[in-house]
Protein backbone atom coordinates (compact mmCIF):
# COMPACT_ATOMS: atom_id res chain seq x y z
CA UNK A 1 0.00 0.00 0.00
CA UNK A 2 1.45 3.35 -0.91
CA UNK A 3 2.09 6.02 1.63
CA UNK A 4 -0.48 8.33 0.06
CA UNK A 5 -3.16 5.74 -0.05
CA UNK A 6 -2.63 4.86 3.59
CA UNK A 7 -2.78 8.53 4.50
CA UNK A 8 -5.99 8.95 2.55
CA UNK A 9 -7.51 5.97 4.33
CA UNK A 10 -6.46 7.40 7.66
CA UNK A 11 -8.00 10.78 6.94
CA UNK A 12 -11.20 9.12 5.82
CA UNK A 13 -11.32 6.95 8.90
CA UNK A 14 -10.77 10.08 10.97
CA UNK A 15 -13.70 11.82 9.29
CA UNK A 16 -15.92 8.81 9.85
CA UNK A 17 -15.03 8.74 13.55
CA UNK A 18 -15.62 12.47 13.81
CA UNK A 19 -18.90 12.79 11.96
CA UNK A 20 -20.60 9.45 11.45
CA UNK A 21 -24.08 9.68 12.88
CA UNK A 22 -24.56 7.35 15.81
CA UNK A 23 -27.81 5.45 16.07
CA UNK A 24 -30.37 7.28 18.18
CA UNK A 25 -33.71 5.94 19.23
CA UNK A 26 -36.40 8.52 18.78
CA UNK A 27 -37.56 9.50 22.23
CA UNK A 28 -40.48 11.80 22.90
CA UNK A 29 -39.23 14.84 24.78
CA UNK A 30 -40.30 15.05 28.39
CA UNK A 31 -40.40 17.63 31.09
CA UNK A 32 -37.91 16.89 33.80
CA UNK A 33 -37.38 18.59 37.11
CA UNK A 34 -34.31 18.24 39.26
CA UNK A 35 -33.89 19.60 42.72
CA UNK A 36 -30.21 20.29 43.17
CA UNK A 37 -28.84 21.00 46.57
CA UNK A 38 -25.82 23.35 46.46
CA UNK A 39 -23.43 23.55 49.37
CA UNK A 40 -19.73 24.26 49.76
CA UNK A 41 -18.33 22.87 47.42
CA UNK A 42 -20.59 20.42 45.66
CA UNK A 43 -23.94 19.87 44.06
CA UNK A 44 -26.11 16.91 44.88
CA UNK A 45 -27.05 15.31 42.69
CA UNK A 46 -24.00 16.30 40.70
CA UNK A 47 -24.65 14.25 37.59
CA UNK A 48 -27.80 14.76 35.52
CA UNK A 49 -28.91 12.72 32.55
CA UNK A 50 -31.61 13.91 30.19
CA UNK A 51 -32.66 13.16 26.65
CA UNK A 52 -32.21 15.57 23.79
CA UNK A 53 -35.23 17.82 23.47
CA UNK A 54 -36.28 17.48 27.09
CA UNK A 55 -37.42 20.56 28.90
CA UNK A 56 -35.25 20.67 31.96
CA UNK A 57 -36.10 22.55 35.11
CA UNK A 58 -33.45 22.90 37.75
CA UNK A 59 -34.46 24.00 41.20
CA UNK A 60 -31.29 25.15 42.83
CA UNK A 61 -31.46 25.14 46.62
CA UNK A 62 -28.57 26.64 48.49
CA UNK A 63 -28.02 25.32 51.98
CA UNK A 64 -25.17 27.54 53.17
CA UNK A 65 -23.91 30.60 51.25
CA UNK A 66 -24.89 32.10 47.89
CA UNK A 67 -24.21 29.65 45.06
CA UNK A 68 -24.78 29.76 41.37
CA UNK A 69 -25.09 27.28 38.59
CA UNK A 70 -23.75 28.00 35.13
CA UNK A 71 -24.08 25.44 32.35
CA UNK A 72 -21.10 25.28 29.97
CA UNK A 73 -22.07 25.16 26.32
CA UNK A 74 -25.57 26.42 27.02
CA UNK A 75 -24.26 29.63 28.57
CA UNK A 76 -27.20 29.98 30.96
CA UNK A 77 -27.15 30.36 34.70
CA UNK A 78 -29.05 30.86 37.93
CA UNK A 79 -28.18 32.00 41.45
CA UNK A 80 -29.66 30.96 44.78
CA UNK A 81 -29.40 32.83 48.08
CA UNK A 82 -28.76 30.93 51.30
CA UNK A 83 -31.76 28.86 52.28
CA UNK A 84 -33.62 29.92 49.14
CA UNK A 85 -34.27 28.19 45.92
CA UNK A 86 -34.14 29.50 42.38
CA UNK A 87 -35.33 27.97 39.15
CA UNK A 88 -33.76 27.58 35.76
CA UNK A 89 -35.69 26.14 32.83
CA UNK A 90 -34.27 25.38 29.43
CA UNK A 91 -34.68 23.01 26.51
CA UNK A 92 -31.83 20.54 26.31
CA UNK A 93 -31.37 20.91 22.58
CA UNK A 94 -27.60 20.40 22.43
CA UNK A 95 -26.56 16.80 22.87
CA UNK A 96 -23.37 15.88 24.67
CA UNK A 97 -21.83 16.24 28.06
CA UNK A 98 -21.48 19.62 29.74
CA UNK A 99 -20.02 20.76 33.03
CA UNK A 100 -22.10 22.99 35.19
CA UNK A 101 -20.28 25.05 37.74
CA UNK A 102 -20.76 27.57 40.49
CA UNK A 103 -20.74 31.14 39.22
CA UNK A 104 -20.66 33.01 42.52
CA UNK A 105 -17.44 33.03 44.50
CA UNK A 106 -18.51 30.97 47.47
CA UNK A 107 -15.25 30.12 49.22
CA UNK A 108 -11.91 28.48 48.66
CA UNK A 109 -12.84 25.54 46.44
CA UNK A 110 -15.36 27.57 44.48
CA UNK A 111 -13.56 27.20 41.11
CA UNK A 112 -13.89 23.44 41.46
CA UNK A 113 -17.54 23.29 42.43
CA UNK A 114 -18.58 21.32 39.39
CA UNK A 115 -21.33 18.99 38.20
CA UNK A 116 -22.04 17.30 34.92
CA UNK A 117 -25.07 17.38 32.65
CA UNK A 118 -25.31 14.72 29.96
CA UNK A 119 -27.84 15.23 27.21
CA UNK A 120 -28.39 11.95 25.38
CA UNK A 121 -25.08 10.13 25.16
CA UNK A 122 -21.64 11.60 25.51
CA UNK A 123 -20.79 11.02 21.87
CA UNK A 124 -17.70 13.13 21.85
CA UNK A 125 -16.09 10.89 24.47
CA UNK A 126 -16.61 7.82 22.28
CA UNK A 127 -15.43 9.62 19.22
CA UNK A 128 -12.34 10.77 21.09
CA UNK A 129 -11.56 7.23 22.15
CA UNK A 130 -12.02 6.29 18.50
CA UNK A 131 -9.44 8.91 17.52
CA UNK A 132 -7.05 7.46 20.05
CA UNK A 133 -7.40 4.02 18.59
CA UNK A 134 -6.90 5.45 15.17
CA UNK A 135 -3.74 7.21 16.32
CA UNK A 136 -2.32 3.88 17.47
CA UNK A 137 -3.29 2.12 14.24
CA UNK A 138 -1.91 4.95 12.16
CA UNK A 139 1.27 4.51 14.06
CA UNK A 140 1.49 0.86 13.15
CA UNK A 141 0.88 1.54 9.53
CA UNK A 142 3.07 4.53 8.95
CA UNK A 143 6.59 3.89 10.14
CA UNK A 144 6.61 0.81 7.91
CA UNK A 145 4.91 2.39 4.93
CA UNK A 146 7.22 5.36 5.09
CA UNK A 147 10.21 3.10 4.63
CA UNK A 148 8.86 1.30 1.53
CA UNK B 149 19.17 25.15 13.31
CA UNK B 150 21.44 27.30 15.35
CA UNK B 151 19.61 30.29 16.76
CA UNK B 152 22.74 31.84 18.20
CA UNK B 153 23.89 32.50 14.63
CA UNK B 154 21.51 35.43 14.68
CA UNK B 155 23.79 38.23 15.80
CA UNK B 156 21.00 40.12 17.53
CA UNK B 157 19.88 37.16 19.60
CA UNK B 158 23.39 36.18 20.46
CA UNK B 159 24.36 39.56 21.80
CA UNK B 160 21.07 39.80 23.69
CA UNK B 161 21.88 36.51 25.41
CA UNK B 162 25.55 37.31 26.01
CA UNK B 163 24.83 40.67 27.51
CA UNK B 164 23.74 40.51 31.14
CA UNK B 165 21.43 43.50 31.07
CA UNK B 166 18.43 42.20 29.10
CA UNK B 167 18.21 39.19 31.38
CA UNK B 168 18.66 41.37 34.45
CA UNK B 169 15.81 43.61 33.32
CA UNK B 170 13.48 40.62 33.06
CA UNK B 171 14.77 39.27 36.37
CA UNK B 172 13.86 42.49 38.13
CA UNK B 173 10.35 42.57 36.71
CA UNK B 174 9.84 38.93 37.71
CA UNK B 175 11.24 39.44 41.17
CA UNK B 176 9.00 42.42 41.78
CA UNK B 177 6.02 40.42 40.57
CA UNK B 178 6.99 37.50 42.77
CA UNK B 179 7.38 39.58 45.89
CA UNK B 180 4.11 41.30 45.12
CA UNK B 181 2.44 37.90 44.82
CA UNK B 182 3.80 36.92 48.24
CA UNK B 183 2.54 40.14 49.79
CA UNK B 184 -0.83 39.90 48.06
CA UNK B 185 -1.17 36.37 49.35
CA UNK B 186 -0.37 37.40 52.88
CA UNK B 187 -2.22 40.70 53.18
CA UNK B 188 -4.79 40.63 50.37
CA UNK B 189 -8.29 39.26 50.44
CA UNK B 190 -8.67 35.64 51.55
CA UNK B 191 -10.93 35.06 48.55
CA UNK B 192 -8.70 33.23 46.11
CA UNK B 193 -10.38 34.16 42.88
CA UNK B 194 -9.94 37.84 43.68
CA UNK B 195 -6.39 37.72 44.94
CA UNK B 196 -3.41 38.48 42.73
CA UNK B 197 -1.40 35.64 44.21
CA UNK B 198 -3.88 32.96 43.22
CA UNK B 199 -5.02 34.46 39.96
CA UNK B 200 -1.59 35.38 38.64
CA UNK B 201 0.31 32.39 39.90
CA UNK B 202 -2.18 29.57 39.41
CA UNK B 203 -4.11 30.86 36.43
CA UNK B 204 -1.95 33.26 34.42
CA UNK B 205 1.54 31.95 35.14
CA UNK B 206 0.42 28.34 35.12
CA UNK B 207 -1.29 28.78 31.75
CA UNK B 208 1.79 30.33 30.21
CA UNK B 209 4.06 27.72 31.75
CA UNK B 210 2.12 24.63 30.65
CA UNK B 211 0.68 25.80 27.38
CA UNK B 212 3.57 27.83 26.03
CA UNK B 213 6.81 27.94 28.01
CA UNK B 214 7.42 24.25 28.65
CA UNK B 215 6.20 22.79 25.33
CA UNK B 216 8.01 25.36 23.21
CA UNK B 217 10.89 26.67 25.31
CA UNK B 218 11.67 23.84 27.69
CA UNK B 219 13.42 25.32 30.68
CA UNK B 220 12.82 28.80 29.29
CA UNK B 221 10.99 29.74 32.46
CA UNK B 222 14.04 28.89 34.56
CA UNK B 223 16.02 31.39 32.46
CA UNK B 224 13.91 34.20 33.92
CA UNK B 225 12.68 32.68 37.19
CA UNK B 226 13.03 34.99 40.18
CA UNK B 227 13.09 32.34 42.92
CA UNK B 228 16.82 31.56 43.02
CA UNK B 229 17.97 35.13 42.37
CA UNK B 230 18.31 36.63 45.87
CA UNK B 231 20.19 33.54 46.98
CA UNK B 232 22.40 33.54 43.94
CA UNK B 233 23.22 37.22 44.25
CA UNK B 234 24.07 36.72 47.89
CA UNK B 235 26.15 33.66 47.12
CA UNK B 236 28.11 35.55 44.49
CA UNK B 237 28.22 38.77 46.43
CA UNK B 238 27.17 40.48 43.22
CA UNK B 239 24.26 41.01 40.92
CA UNK B 240 26.25 41.19 37.73
CA UNK B 241 29.71 39.73 37.26
CA UNK B 242 32.52 41.02 39.47
CA UNK B 243 36.13 40.15 38.69
CA UNK B 244 36.44 38.43 42.04
CA UNK B 245 35.02 34.92 41.91
CA UNK B 246 36.24 33.63 45.30
CA UNK B 247 33.51 31.83 47.22
CA UNK B 248 31.90 34.11 49.76
CA UNK B 249 30.11 31.50 51.86
CA UNK B 250 30.37 27.85 52.76
CA UNK B 251 30.29 26.72 49.16
CA UNK B 252 29.93 23.04 50.07
CA UNK B 253 29.30 20.36 47.53
CA UNK B 254 25.85 18.76 47.82
CA UNK B 255 26.35 15.28 49.38
CA UNK B 256 26.35 12.53 46.79
CA UNK B 257 23.35 10.86 48.34
CA UNK B 258 21.21 13.89 47.52
CA UNK B 259 22.51 14.43 44.03
CA UNK B 260 19.43 12.99 42.38
CA UNK B 261 15.84 14.12 42.11
CA UNK B 262 14.26 12.08 44.87
CA UNK B 263 14.07 15.08 47.19
CA UNK B 264 12.51 17.03 44.37
CA UNK B 265 9.99 14.24 43.82
CA UNK B 266 9.13 14.22 47.52
CA UNK B 267 8.82 17.99 47.69
CA UNK B 268 6.54 17.96 44.67
CA UNK B 269 4.34 15.27 46.18
CA UNK B 270 4.10 17.14 49.46
CA UNK B 271 2.78 20.18 47.64
CA UNK B 272 0.60 17.99 45.45
CA UNK B 273 -1.15 16.46 48.45
CA UNK B 274 -1.98 19.94 49.73
CA UNK B 275 -2.71 21.31 46.30
CA UNK B 276 -6.42 21.86 46.80
CA UNK B 277 -5.61 24.20 49.66
CA UNK B 278 -2.57 25.68 47.96
CA UNK B 279 -4.44 26.46 44.74
CA UNK B 280 -7.31 28.17 46.46
CA UNK B 281 -5.97 29.87 49.60
CA UNK B 282 -3.97 33.09 49.11
CA UNK B 283 -2.31 32.84 52.51
CA UNK B 284 -0.96 29.40 51.80
CA UNK B 285 0.20 30.38 48.33
CA UNK B 286 1.97 33.41 49.83
CA UNK B 287 3.68 31.27 52.46
CA UNK B 288 4.77 28.62 49.99
CA UNK B 289 6.14 31.21 47.56
CA UNK B 290 8.06 32.86 50.40
CA UNK B 291 9.30 29.52 51.69
CA UNK B 292 10.71 28.65 48.27
CA UNK B 293 12.48 32.00 48.13
CA UNK B 294 14.02 31.50 51.57
CA UNK B 295 14.88 27.87 50.98
CA UNK B 296 16.74 28.93 47.85
CA UNK B 297 18.60 31.61 49.83
CA UNK B 298 19.51 29.17 52.60
CA UNK B 299 20.79 26.53 50.24
CA UNK B 300 22.79 29.10 48.28
CA UNK B 301 24.64 30.03 51.43
CA UNK B 302 25.41 26.49 52.47
CA UNK B 303 26.05 24.82 49.15
CA UNK B 304 27.74 25.78 45.93
CA UNK B 305 25.77 26.73 42.80
CA UNK B 306 21.97 26.42 42.65
CA UNK B 307 21.30 23.49 44.95
CA UNK B 308 17.66 24.49 45.33
CA UNK B 309 16.93 24.47 41.62
CA UNK B 310 18.87 21.36 40.89
CA UNK B 311 17.71 19.14 43.73
CA UNK B 312 14.63 20.56 45.37
CA UNK B 313 12.44 22.90 43.35
CA UNK B 314 9.14 21.12 42.65
CA UNK B 315 8.36 23.32 39.67
CA UNK B 316 11.82 22.76 38.31
CA UNK B 317 11.29 19.01 38.42
CA UNK B 318 8.17 19.30 36.34
CA UNK B 319 9.82 21.65 33.86
CA UNK B 320 12.96 19.56 33.66
CA UNK B 321 11.09 16.38 32.85
CA UNK B 322 8.99 17.90 30.10
CA UNK B 323 11.68 20.25 28.76
CA UNK B 324 13.04 17.17 27.02
CA UNK B 325 10.18 17.43 24.57
CA UNK B 326 10.82 21.07 23.70
CA UNK B 327 12.15 22.16 20.32
CA UNK B 328 14.89 24.29 21.92
CA UNK B 329 18.22 23.17 23.30
CA UNK B 330 21.49 24.60 24.48
CA UNK B 331 24.43 22.45 23.42
CA UNK B 332 28.08 22.63 22.49
CA UNK B 333 28.94 22.94 18.83
CA UNK B 334 32.06 20.82 18.61
CA UNK B 335 33.04 18.16 21.10
CA UNK B 336 36.68 18.27 20.04
CA UNK B 337 36.98 21.89 21.06
CA UNK B 338 35.84 20.98 24.57
CA UNK B 339 38.26 18.11 24.84
CA UNK B 340 41.22 20.40 24.30
CA UNK B 341 39.73 23.36 26.16
CA UNK B 342 41.88 24.39 29.07
CA UNK B 343 40.30 25.03 32.44
CA UNK B 344 36.75 24.37 31.19
CA UNK B 345 35.56 27.85 32.14
CA UNK B 346 31.95 26.96 31.31
CA UNK B 347 31.97 24.71 34.36
CA UNK B 348 34.63 26.34 36.53
CA UNK B 349 34.00 29.99 35.82
CA UNK B 350 36.46 32.63 34.65
CA UNK B 351 37.11 36.33 34.66
CA UNK B 352 34.10 36.94 32.46
CA UNK B 353 31.48 34.90 34.25
CA UNK B 354 30.49 32.09 36.56
CA UNK B 355 30.77 28.36 36.19
CA UNK B 356 27.50 26.60 35.41
CA UNK B 357 25.21 27.34 38.32
CA UNK B 358 23.27 24.17 37.57
CA UNK B 359 26.34 22.03 38.05
CA UNK B 360 26.21 20.80 34.49
CA UNK B 361 29.22 20.45 32.22
CA UNK B 362 27.92 21.69 28.87
CA UNK B 363 30.49 19.61 27.03
CA UNK B 364 28.81 16.42 28.21
CA UNK B 365 25.21 17.49 28.04
CA UNK B 366 22.76 15.31 26.11
CA UNK B 367 19.40 16.27 27.64
CA UNK B 368 17.65 19.50 28.56
CA UNK B 369 16.60 18.23 31.98
CA UNK B 370 19.20 19.88 34.15
CA UNK B 371 20.30 22.88 32.11
CA UNK B 372 18.53 25.96 33.44
CA UNK B 373 19.29 28.02 30.32
CA UNK B 374 20.95 30.62 32.54
CA UNK B 375 23.14 31.51 29.52
CA UNK B 376 26.23 31.81 31.65
CA UNK B 377 28.21 29.35 29.53
CA UNK B 378 27.54 31.41 26.41
CA UNK B 379 29.28 34.22 28.24
CA UNK B 380 32.17 32.21 29.63
CA UNK B 381 33.11 29.88 26.80
CA UNK B 382 36.28 31.37 25.29
CA UNK B 383 35.93 29.31 22.13
CA UNK B 384 32.44 30.39 21.24
CA UNK B 385 31.46 26.75 21.39
CA UNK B 386 27.96 27.07 22.88
CA UNK B 387 24.88 27.22 20.69
CA UNK B 388 21.17 27.51 21.26
CA UNK B 389 19.51 25.31 18.66
CA UNK B 390 16.06 24.87 17.25
CA UNK B 391 15.46 21.14 16.88
CA UNK B 392 12.61 18.70 16.28
CA UNK B 393 10.16 18.28 19.14
CA UNK B 394 11.06 15.69 21.74
CA UNK B 395 14.58 15.03 20.55
CA UNK B 396 15.74 14.18 24.09
CA UNK B 397 13.16 11.52 24.85
CA UNK B 398 14.66 9.38 22.14
CA UNK B 399 17.41 8.77 24.71
CA UNK B 400 15.95 6.50 27.36
CA UNK B 401 16.59 7.31 30.97
CA UNK B 402 18.67 4.95 33.06
CA UNK B 403 17.81 6.39 36.45
CA UNK B 404 15.06 5.26 38.74
CA UNK B 405 14.43 8.74 40.17
CA UNK B 406 13.82 10.05 36.66
CA UNK B 407 11.61 7.10 35.75
CA UNK B 408 9.47 7.69 38.82
CA UNK B 409 9.31 11.38 38.06
CA UNK B 410 7.58 10.43 34.80
CA UNK B 411 5.03 8.34 36.73
CA UNK B 412 4.50 11.02 39.37
CA UNK B 413 3.66 13.66 36.81
CA UNK B 414 1.60 11.30 34.67
CA UNK B 415 -0.45 10.15 37.66
CA UNK B 416 -0.81 13.58 39.24
CA UNK B 417 -2.39 14.95 36.06
CA UNK B 418 -4.95 12.15 36.05
CA UNK B 419 -5.75 12.52 39.73
CA UNK B 420 -6.18 16.27 39.45
CA UNK B 421 -8.45 15.88 36.45
CA UNK B 422 -10.67 13.58 38.48
CA UNK B 423 -10.61 15.41 41.79
CA UNK B 424 -10.63 19.04 40.70
CA UNK B 425 -12.60 18.91 37.46
CA UNK B 426 -14.84 15.93 38.15
CA UNK B 427 -18.37 16.09 39.57
CA UNK B 428 -17.54 14.21 42.77
CA UNK B 429 -17.95 16.41 45.82
CA UNK B 430 -16.72 13.83 48.30
CA UNK B 431 -13.35 13.67 46.58
CA UNK B 432 -13.03 17.44 46.66
CA UNK B 433 -13.89 17.54 50.34
CA UNK B 434 -11.34 14.89 51.12
CA UNK B 435 -8.64 16.68 49.16
CA UNK B 436 -9.42 20.03 50.72
CA UNK B 437 -9.83 19.15 54.37
CA UNK B 438 -6.18 18.54 55.12
CA UNK B 439 -5.59 16.60 58.30
CA UNK B 440 -8.97 14.89 58.51
CA UNK B 441 -9.40 11.15 58.18
CA UNK B 442 -10.80 11.54 54.68
CA UNK B 443 -7.73 13.50 53.66
CA UNK B 444 -5.39 10.79 54.94
CA UNK B 445 -7.27 8.26 52.87
CA UNK B 446 -7.05 10.59 49.87
CA UNK B 447 -3.32 11.04 50.44
CA UNK B 448 -2.79 7.29 50.75
CA UNK B 449 -4.74 6.60 47.58
CA UNK B 450 -2.90 9.39 45.77
CA UNK B 451 0.47 7.93 46.70
CA UNK B 452 -0.66 4.38 45.98
CA UNK B 453 -1.78 5.33 42.48
CA UNK B 454 1.50 7.03 41.75
CA UNK B 455 3.92 4.60 43.34
CA UNK B 456 2.11 1.28 43.12
CA UNK B 457 -0.82 1.17 40.70
CA UNK B 458 0.62 3.03 37.70
CA UNK B 459 4.19 1.67 37.84
CA UNK B 460 2.87 -1.76 38.84
CA UNK B 461 0.54 -2.05 35.86
CA UNK B 462 3.28 -0.73 33.64
CA UNK B 463 5.64 -3.42 34.89
CA UNK B 464 3.02 -6.10 34.38
CA UNK B 465 2.39 -4.81 30.88
CA UNK B 466 6.01 -4.90 29.82
CA UNK B 467 6.49 -8.29 31.47
CA UNK B 468 4.14 -9.80 28.91
CA UNK B 469 6.92 -9.66 26.34
CA UNK B 470 10.10 -11.63 26.88
CA UNK B 471 13.40 -9.88 26.69
CA UNK B 472 17.01 -10.46 27.56
CA UNK B 473 17.28 -7.05 29.11
CA UNK B 474 16.80 -6.89 32.87
CA UNK B 475 13.28 -5.86 33.87
CA UNK B 476 14.45 -2.86 35.87
CA UNK B 477 16.39 -1.59 32.88
CA UNK B 478 13.39 -1.97 30.63
CA UNK B 479 11.13 -0.32 33.15
CA UNK B 480 13.36 2.71 33.25
CA UNK B 481 13.95 3.06 29.55
CA UNK B 482 10.35 2.43 28.53
CA UNK B 483 9.03 4.84 31.18
CA UNK B 484 10.55 7.56 29.01
CA UNK B 485 7.69 6.91 26.60
CA UNK B 486 5.24 8.35 29.13
CA UNK B 487 6.82 11.79 28.98
CA UNK B 488 5.09 13.23 25.87
CA UNK B 489 1.71 11.83 26.85
CA UNK B 490 2.17 13.12 30.40
CA UNK B 491 2.85 16.61 29.09
CA UNK B 492 -0.31 16.42 26.99
CA UNK B 493 -2.30 15.25 30.03
CA UNK B 494 -1.21 18.42 31.76
CA UNK B 495 -2.03 20.52 28.71
CA UNK B 496 -5.53 19.05 28.47
CA UNK B 497 -6.15 19.43 32.21
CA UNK B 498 -4.87 22.98 32.26
CA UNK B 499 -6.85 24.06 29.20
CA UNK B 500 -10.06 23.39 31.06
CA UNK B 501 -8.98 25.04 34.27
CA UNK B 502 -7.42 28.04 32.59
CA UNK B 503 -10.11 28.80 30.01
CA UNK B 504 -12.85 28.61 32.60
CA UNK B 505 -11.11 30.93 35.00
CA UNK B 506 -9.16 33.27 32.75
CA UNK B 507 -11.73 36.01 33.17
CA UNK B 508 -10.57 36.45 36.77
CA UNK B 509 -7.32 37.86 35.42
CA UNK B 510 -8.93 41.08 34.27
CA UNK B 511 -10.59 41.67 37.61
CA UNK B 512 -7.47 40.83 39.59
CA UNK B 513 -5.40 43.17 37.46
CA UNK B 514 -7.48 46.14 38.56
CA UNK B 515 -7.96 44.98 42.11
CA UNK B 516 -4.99 42.77 42.95
CA UNK B 517 -5.54 42.64 46.67
CA UNK B 518 -9.30 42.42 46.53
CA UNK B 519 -9.63 45.66 48.48
CA UNK B 520 -12.09 47.30 46.12
CA UNK B 521 -9.54 49.14 43.98
CA UNK B 522 -10.16 49.72 40.32
CA UNK B 523 -6.83 50.58 38.73
CA UNK B 524 -7.71 49.92 35.10
CA UNK B 525 -11.47 50.00 35.28
CA UNK B 526 -11.75 46.24 34.90
CA UNK B 527 -12.33 45.32 38.54
CA UNK B 528 -15.91 44.36 37.94
CA UNK B 529 -15.31 42.29 34.85
CA UNK B 530 -17.80 39.47 35.10
CA UNK B 531 -16.73 35.85 35.37
CA UNK B 532 -17.37 33.99 32.20
CA UNK B 533 -15.77 30.79 30.89
CA UNK B 534 -13.93 31.37 27.64
CA UNK B 535 -14.05 29.32 24.44
CA UNK B 536 -16.20 26.57 25.93
CA UNK B 537 -17.08 25.29 22.45
CA UNK B 538 -13.52 24.54 21.43
CA UNK B 539 -12.44 23.24 24.82
CA UNK B 540 -13.44 19.60 24.31
CA UNK B 541 -12.03 19.31 20.76
CA UNK B 542 -8.82 20.97 21.92
CA UNK B 543 -8.47 18.52 24.79
CA UNK B 544 -9.08 15.56 22.51
CA UNK B 545 -6.53 16.88 20.06
CA UNK B 546 -3.93 17.29 22.80
CA UNK B 547 -4.48 13.79 24.14
CA UNK B 548 -4.53 12.07 20.75
CA UNK B 549 -1.36 13.88 19.69
CA UNK B 550 0.20 12.90 23.02
CA UNK B 551 -0.72 9.27 22.51
CA UNK B 552 0.77 9.14 19.04
CA UNK B 553 3.86 10.93 20.25
CA UNK B 554 4.30 8.51 23.14
CA UNK B 555 3.88 5.53 20.82
CA UNK B 556 6.69 6.87 18.69
CA UNK B 557 8.82 7.47 21.73
CA UNK B 558 8.19 3.94 22.96
CA UNK B 559 9.53 2.62 19.73
CA UNK B 560 12.61 4.80 19.90
CA UNK B 561 13.55 4.02 23.49
CA UNK B 562 12.91 0.33 23.12
CA UNK B 563 16.49 -0.84 23.50
CA UNK B 564 15.54 -4.45 24.01
CA UNK B 565 13.99 -4.65 20.56
CA UNK B 566 10.93 -6.50 21.80
CA UNK B 567 7.37 -5.60 21.00
CA UNK B 568 6.19 -2.23 22.30
CA UNK B 569 2.53 -3.18 22.06
CA UNK B 570 2.15 -3.47 25.86
CA UNK B 571 3.30 0.15 26.20
CA UNK B 572 0.85 1.20 23.51
CA UNK B 573 -1.97 -0.55 25.31
CA UNK B 574 -0.98 1.02 28.61
CA UNK B 575 -0.89 4.48 27.07
CA UNK B 576 -4.17 3.93 25.25
CA UNK B 577 -5.96 2.86 28.42
CA UNK B 578 -4.53 5.82 30.35
CA UNK B 579 -5.59 8.19 27.57
CA UNK B 580 -9.10 6.75 27.55
CA UNK B 581 -9.36 7.24 31.32
CA UNK B 582 -8.16 10.80 30.96
CA UNK B 583 -10.70 11.43 28.19
CA UNK B 584 -13.44 10.02 30.36
CA UNK B 585 -12.41 12.26 33.25
CA UNK B 586 -12.19 15.41 31.17
CA UNK B 587 -14.99 15.16 28.65
Ligand code: SF4
Nearest residue numbers: 222225227309313316
Ligand atom coordinates in the same frame (compact mmCIF):
# COMPACT_ATOMS: atom_id res chain seq x y z
S1 SF4 C 1 14.26 25.16 39.15
FE1 SF4 C 1 12.59 26.19 40.17
S2 SF4 C 1 13.48 27.87 41.31
FE2 SF4 C 1 15.02 27.13 39.87
S3 SF4 C 1 14.80 28.47 38.13
FE3 SF4 C 1 13.54 26.67 37.71
S4 SF4 C 1 11.50 27.14 38.48
FE4 SF4 C 1 12.91 28.65 39.31
Ligand code: SF4
Nearest residue numbers: 338341345346381385
Ligand atom coordinates in the same frame (compact mmCIF):
# COMPACT_ATOMS: atom_id res chain seq x y z
S1 SF4 D 1 34.38 26.48 27.86
FE1 SF4 D 1 33.52 26.10 25.87
S2 SF4 D 1 35.05 24.92 24.79
FE2 SF4 D 1 35.59 24.89 26.93
S3 SF4 D 1 34.70 23.02 27.69
FE3 SF4 D 1 33.23 24.63 28.02
S4 SF4 D 1 31.92 24.64 26.25
FE4 SF4 D 1 33.73 23.44 25.75
Ligand code: SF4
Nearest residue numbers: 356371372374375377
Ligand atom coordinates in the same frame (compact mmCIF):
# COMPACT_ATOMS: atom_id res chain seq x y z
S1 SF4 E 1 25.74 27.49 32.41
FE1 SF4 E 1 25.06 26.73 30.45
S2 SF4 E 1 24.75 24.55 30.80
FE2 SF4 E 1 24.80 25.51 32.79
S3 SF4 E 1 22.66 25.94 33.22
FE3 SF4 E 1 23.54 27.76 32.34
S4 SF4 E 1 23.02 27.60 30.20
FE4 SF4 E 1 22.78 25.55 31.06
Ligand SMILES: [Cu+2]
Nearest residue numbers: 067102106113
Ligand atom coordinates in the same frame (compact mmCIF):
# COMPACT_ATOMS: atom_id res chain seq x y z
CU1 LIG F 1 -20.56 27.85 45.13
